[in-house]
Amino acid sequence: QQQVKQSPQSLIVQKGGISIINCAYENTAFDYFPWYQQFPGKGPALLIAIRPDVSEKKEGRFTISFNKSAKQFSLHIMDSQPGDSATYFCAASATRGGADGLTFGKGTHLIIQP
């Protein structure tokens, strides 16, 4: 049972455009929702994270939108740049209950075309 569903699998966006990646979760115990960015040959690195007490968090060109009732959250990359080309993973974890550690989506391979 996949607890975090991520879409799309791959995404091509023109430079300067908006990249949007969506995730949905099932476990209502989840209360921490990070996004990780991974470049080829590297480990994932935290990009931005949100807790369910806010509906939106913005850091520079990156914004997380969170909809608790729909159990969905999304990453928006504004003014997308070729350097943003990477694989993006949404994830979730819970303060209590279940296993420690993050549950990841399957990833989105993002390509920003110059």
Place this chain on the structure above:
Amino acid sequence: NAGVTQTPKFQVLKTGQSMTLQCAQDMNHNSMYWYRQDPGMGLRLIYYSASEGTTDKGEVPNGYNVSRLNKREFSLRLESAAPSQTSVYFCASSVGRVAEAFFGQGTRLTVV
């Protein structure tokens, strides 16, 4: 700042061989994790250690064992490698359950 260090970076094993993947962190984190990454599957948790002296199974523990040697080090052992264990393995550490996880560079393991 080393962060999370994994060794080796690459390894080829024959079916049935054993090996240990090493991981060390220098951030004084309590929690440490082993994930495997397979194409189209994201990262899946193998084992985790919430504190020194404790370990627990994650989503895909079969065929693996772990040891939390001390607060810094968390090793992953494959006792009898199988082709299905061909993957990229990542070690990570965190201050706790709902905090930023820092990942190592990964170990690319091929079992033939």
